[in-house]
Amino acid sequence: MTVQARDTRAVAAAEPILTLHQVQKRFLVRKRGIRVETVAADQVSFTVRRGEVFGLVGESGSGKTTLANLVMGLEAPDGGEISFCGRVIASPGRRPPFPYGDIQMVFQDPRSSLNPRMRVHQILTEPLRAVSPERRAQFGSEAALVELLGQVGLRPESLHRFPHEFSGGQRQRIAIARALVTRPKLVLLDEPTSALDVSVQAQVIQLLQSLQAEFGLTYVFISHNMGVVRYFCDRVGVLYRGRLVEVADTDTLFSAPSHEYTRRLLDAVPTWSHAGAERLVEEAPNGGV
Amino acid sequence: MSTPIVARSARYGGGRMLWKQLTANRFTALAVACVVAIVLLALLAPWLAPDSPTSVHLSQRLSPPSARHWFGTDEVGRDLFSRILYGARISVGVGLGSVLLAALAGTLLGAFSGYWGRWADQGIMRLMDILLSFPSIVLAMALAAALGPNLLNAALAIAIVKLPVYVRLARAEALSISRQLFVKAARTFGLGSGWIVTRHIIPNLLPPIVVQITLDLGDTILLIATLGFLGLGAQPPTPEWGAMISVGWKYLLDQWWYPTLTGAAIFITVMSFNLLGDGVRDLLDPRRHEEGGRTS
Ligand SMILES: Nc1ncnc2c1ncn2[C@@H]1O[C@H](COP(=O)(O)OP(=O)(O)OP(=O)(O)O)[C@@H](O)[C@H]1O
Ligand SMILES: [Mg+2]
Numbered sequence: 001m002t003v004q005a006r007d008t009r010a011v012a013a014a015e016p017i018l019t020l021h022q023v024q025k026r027f028l029v030r031k032r033g034i035r036v037e038t039v040a041a042d043q044v045s046f047t048v049r050r051g052e053v054f055g056l057v058g059e060s061g062s063g064k065t066t067l068a069n070l071v072m073g074l075e076a077p078d079g080g081e082i083s084f085c086g087r088v089i090a091s092p093g094r095r096p097p098f099p100y101g102d103i104q105m106v107f108q109d110p111r112s113s114l115n116p117r118m119r120v121h122q123i124l125t126e127p128l129r130a131v132s133p134e135r136r137a138q139f140g141s142e143a144a145l146v147e148l149l150g151q152v153g154l155r156p157e158s159l160h161r162f163p164h165e166f167s168g169g170q171r172q173r174i175a176i177a178r179a180l181v182t183r184p185k186l187v188l189l190d191e192p193t194s195a196l197d198v199s200v201q202a203q204v205i206q207l208l209q210s211l212q213a214e215f216g217l218t219y220v221f222i223s224h225n226m227g228v229v230r231y232f233c234d235r236v237g238v239l240y241r242g243r244l245v246e247v248a249d250t251d252t253l254f255s256a257p258s259h260e261y262t263r264r265l266l267d268a269v270p271t272w273s274h275a276g277a278e279r280l281v282e283e284a285p286n287g288g289v
Numbered sequence: 290m291s292t293p294i295v296a297r298s299a300r301y302g303g304g305r306m307l308w309k310q311l312t313a314n315r316f317t318a319l320a321v322a323c324v325v326a327i328v329l330l331a332l333l334a335p336w337l338a339p340d341s342p343t344s345v346h347l348s349q350r351l352s353p354p355s356a357r358h359w360f361g362t363d364e365v366g367r368d369l370f371s372r373i374l375y376g377a378r379i380s381v382g383v384g385l386g387s388v389l390l391a392a393l394a395g396t397l398l399g400a401f402s403g404y405w406g407r408w409a410d411q412g413i414m415r416l417m418d419i420l421l422s423f424p425s426i427v428l429a430m431a432l433a434a435a436l437g438p439n440l441l442n443a444a445l446a447i448a449i450v451k452l453p454v455y456v457r458l459a460r461a462e463a464l465s466i467s468r469q470l471f472v473k474a475a476r477t478f479g480l481g482s483g484w485i486v487t488r489h490i491i492p493n494l495l496p497p498i499v500v501q502i503t504l505d506l507g508d509t510i511l512l513i514a515t516l517g518f519l520g521l522g523a524q525p526p527t528p529e530w531g532a533m534i535s536v537g538w539k540y541l542l543d544q545w546w547y548p549t550l551t552g553a554a555i556f557i558t559v560m561s562f563n564l565l566g567d568g569v570r571d572l573l574d575p576r577r578h579e580e581g582g583r584t585s
Contacts, residue, residue: 072477100479113470117492130479178474 017085017186017218018048018071024079025066025242040066041077042242048186053212053219055229055250057265058239064222067239068188071220072105073098084186101131101182108191110171114163120174121145121159127182139181151214152177152207169200173207180215190222205232226266230254238262310572317568323561331377338371342528351544361546364536369547372528373554379529380558383444384510390448392502395455400486400494402456403463404472414460417453425450429512433521440529443522447512451505458501462494496573503569507562514555530555 025041040063048054056064069075070090071082082090089098104127107113114123124145128136138144146156152173163171172192179187189208193201205228212219223229229236229250236253238246238261246259257263312318330337339359346366354361360369402413420428432446466472467490475485516522517531525532530551537548 074473074476098479105474105477107470107474109470113474115471115489115493118488126475126480127478129484175474 014049014051016047017050018220019083020047020067020071020080021045021083022080023067023070023077023082025063025070025075026078039242041070043080044239044242044244045080046237046244046247048218048220050185050218051216052234053221053232055233055236056220056222056239057224057226057229057236059265060224061241062239063242064239065190066242068105068190068220068222071188072103101127101135102184103186103188104179104182104184105188105190106172106175106179106192109195110163110168110175111195113175114171114178116163118162119159120149120161120163123163123174124148124159124178124181127178131182135182139183145181148177148181151211152180167200168196169204172196172200172204176204176207176211180211180217183215184217186218186220188220188222191224192221193228194224201228208232238265307572311568314568314571316564317571320561320564320568323557324565327377327558327561328381330374331381334371334374334378338368338374340368340371342372342375343367343526351540351547353544354546360550361544363533363547364540367526369550372533373530373551375528376530376533376551376554377558379440379523379527380510380513380555383440383513384506384562387444387447387513388451388502388505388509390444391451391505392455392498394448395452396459396491396494396498397486398452399456399459399461400463400490401482403460404467404482404486404490410460413456417456420449420453426512426515429516430519430521433516438521438524440517440523440527443513443516446516447509450512451509454501454505455498458497459491459494462497463490466490466493500566500570500573503562504566507559507566510562511555511559 023041023044025039027038027040029036029038042063044063044067046054056067058064066075070077071084073090073095076095077090077092079092081088084099084103087099088096089103090096118126125140128140139148142159145159149156149158154170154173154177158166158170158174163174166174172195176192192208193204196204208219209232211217221229221233233250236248236250237244238253238259240259240261246253246257246262248258253262254266257266312321339357344367346362349358349362349366350364352358352362352366358368358370360373363369363372398413402410423431429443429446429450432449433443436442436446463486472485472489475489513522513529514531514534517529517533518535519531520535523529523532525536533551534548534555537551540547541549
């Protein structure tokens, strides 16, 4: 099933959708009066191709979320350039216009990423506020929202509920629906399953796979979980202390890791073998979460 | 142990649940009853009062309580019961207005301060530190005197005195809410800070603000009366309790009912609102509840 899925995505020749060119980001933090500099992104360059799932792995603090924040325009880089669909969206100094609605992000913890005071309807329509009126009218109607909820496996009446009325997995489905409501081209997934139960994780991954085909999405998938990365991603970039030490096709990376750090990363997670990840996905019940 | 559940249900739950828990404590139930009665008396004063609060009957000056004048009359023969009833309107109305003004302005300032951070935060908080460095009564007197002694200015002065509490409270909450991912998500949608603060931050910091409002009501009513007593608030012949006592205290020995009954009105009202505030705080704020060591 995985092999089939990867074969049908002929991504190797596809055009680039997201390009990072020598991206640099430093943080200055004061620790007991002393200024400490953290280099969270150090000359990072890579390209994500249209239609692929690009994995970003690395230990905690290696700079994965920082890269996502830079792509989303939440932080400005200190050096380098980020382009999306051929247009520069981030560079040091002056802020280039950001293509709101075309890039979305799904966050780690759906308990924190959904405002507890908003109903699902409000949550889903919020990203539409910054897109064109035509797009807002087309995707913001009740019918369109109900259809979207169906596509992520939620009932129409969910629209009028509050987040606390849903389970963790269902909340992440709401967060995924919110990311898709503007019909983005690129979705950044920052550890989207790590706050969920193991059985639910597999269902969310499967949902993301089917949505990718349905919406024609490109994913950047940030994860600690090498098993899921091996199952889900086409190519993987390995981050180590802010530096991208290796980028390779998933199969190559797992069979012949070229960098010492990658090898250590793979050794550190023996329980998450490739077979384990597939078994996890196959064993999961198919009903709603 | 059960407080987090209580707090959560009060945060999300309906008003009926809150009402039930509020009246479970006997003192709080009494306070609720008194506050409801005071508010009703204030609202219905024009229908309940036997006489106009300002009509002078010099022939009946300083008469003792009787069937005709339940609370007696004052130095120009005005019916004291009517004046105290109308006084409730002023104390409760102006007190509530003043606290709500402080809460509204303070919440907005604090929420933006906490969300923006940096120099805006520094500036706003230093200003609040200055306000807080004065004893509240001294600051209220100075502001009321500077603005000019009348009821509206007294209310404004008290709102300014109460402002820093709300700014600090809202800012502290806004700081922790800003770290939540839903705020980060809203920023990725390209939404401005005005939208984020009013739609994401303020709705999530309202419970402690509501507690603070109920806690401040009693104190505010007392401050209004104090300013009135000192001649810095409502001016005669306005039937404001503090202003009434400022004249009435001279008659304490011979016409005791005049200052005593007016004072009793202030005491009962302030006491009721304070008890209500404590009850609401215990319900909605489990942290302070535990510190107080009370279990109910
Ligand atoms: N706003 C910030 N201010 C100061 N330092 C920061 C900030 N954001 C990130 N950092 C630092 O940058 C480094 C990279 O952090 P980042 O959150 O990108 O790591 P990560 O790979 O996402 O880790 P995790 O797997 O724990 O989520 C860390 O050392 C972190 O302390
Ligand atoms: Mg991270």
